[in-house]
Amino acid sequence: MTKKERAEAICRLLKNDYPEAICQLNADTPFQLLVATRLSAQCTDARVNLVTPALFEKYPSENELAEADITDVESLIHSCGFYRAKAKDLVGMAKEIRDTYNGILPDTIEELTKLPGVGRKTANLIVGDVYKKPAVVADTHVIRITNLLGLSSSKDPKAVELGLKKILPPEESNDFCHRIVLHGRAVCIARRPKCDICSLKDVCKHYQTKVK
Numbered sequence: 494m495t496k497k498e499r500a501e502a503i504c505r506l507l508k509n510d511y512p513e514a515i516c517q518l519n520a521d522t523p524f525q526l527l528v529a530t531r532l533s534a535q536c537t538d539a540r541v542n543l544v545t546p547a548l549f550e551k552y553p554s555e556n557e558l559a560e561a562d563i564t565d566v567e568s569l570i571h572s573c574g575f576y577r578a579k580a581k582d583l584v585g586m587a588k589e590i591r592d593t594y595n596g597i598l599p600d601t602i603e604e605l606t607k608l609p610g611v612g613r614k615t616a617n618l619i620v621g622d623v624y625k626k627p628a629v630v631a632d633t634h635v636i637r638i639t640n641l642l643g644l645s646s647s648k649d650p651k652a653v654e655l656g657l658k659k660i661l662p663p664e665e666s667n668d669f670c671h672r673i674v675l676h677g678r679a680v681c682i683a684r685r686p687k688c689d690i691c692s693l694k695d696v697c698k699h700y701q702t703k704v705k
Contacts (some may be wrong), residue, residue, distance in 0.1 A: 494696070498661040500644055502696045507672040510692055514668035516622055516673075517547060523623040524555050524590065526582055527608075530615045536573045544573055558587035566663045582610025600624045606646060607660035613651055621667035629654045629661065630670040641681070643698025 494502075508514075514568060517538040519662040525545070530540045531602065534700035540614040548569045558566070566580040588606040590596060598604045598619060605616035614630055621628030629635070639645040645653045661669055680687045694700040 495652070496644060497660045498695055499642070499698075500657075501662060503642060503644070503693055504662060504665045504669055506692050506696070507669065507676060508665075511672040512673045516618070516671060518672065519601040521528040521549070522554070523554075523619065523669065524587075525549055526622065527586065527598060527611070527615065527619055528558070528607075531582055531610050532570060532573045532579055532619050536577055540573060544570055553588045555587040558583060559591045560589075579610070585609030586611065594658070598623060598627070602628075604665060617654065626668075627658070627663035627666045629657045629666050629669075631657070632670075632674065634674045635670050637683065638673050638677055638681050641686075641697060642693065652660075 516526070518526060518529040518533060519542045520529050529541050529545050530679070532544065548566070551569070552566070553560055559703060561584055563580050563584055566583055567576050570576050570579055570583075589608050590598060594604075600620065601606075602616045602622075604622060605611050605619055606613060614632055617628040617630045620626045621630065631650040636645065636648060636650060636653050636658075640648070640654060640656060645656055647653055647656070657669075658666065675681070676693075680691050681693075688694055688697075688700050688704050691697065691700070694704075
């Protein structure tokens with residue numbers, strides 16, 4: 494089985510297990526999704542979802558956040574960790590989107606990664622979820638699980654992203670990443686994977702070579 498064939502089979506199996514492939518971060522607008530994704534670095538989605546309601550109530554768009562006092566933003570996002578750097582980035586990206594992009598989020602990886610604090614993972618999420626273009630969000634779940642499955646062989650996020658783009662069906666790539674996250678939380682748990690009940694075990698390289 495080639496990597497591409499393996500990827501297509503895994504996409505089909507994941508779609509059956511997780512038909513609702515949705516981002517786990519709560520946001521009402523593209524800008525709010527960008528903010529929530531920045532906050533999710535080194536932080537759980539569940540924690541971010543506890544923090545963002547108060548943040549978005551006070552600063553619902555780039556216009557308000559661009560004028561925010563950074564220390565106030567720090568107090569609102571404190572529990573997300575790395576709050577000083579994140580607050581600085583949030584206010585900075587809000588100013589850039591308001592002043593440089595006329596309030597419209599860029600729709601390419603290249604432009605998005607020019608924003609303060611926005612890396613390729615965040616940029617891919619926006620490109621995929623907001624603009625519905627093929628994208629691969631190489632987060633910790635995707636890197637770990639695609640290595641186990643035999644779809645990747647690197648720990649470098651960019652290498653994993655670019656490698657997966659070559660083998661995933663373009664129309665499936667966004668949902669694939671969301672489903673991998675769901676699978677990582679429900680079944681392929683980092684320290685205690687439930688290999689015996691995993692629907693992917695027949696196409697999983699790790700299971701076939703190390704567990705079976």
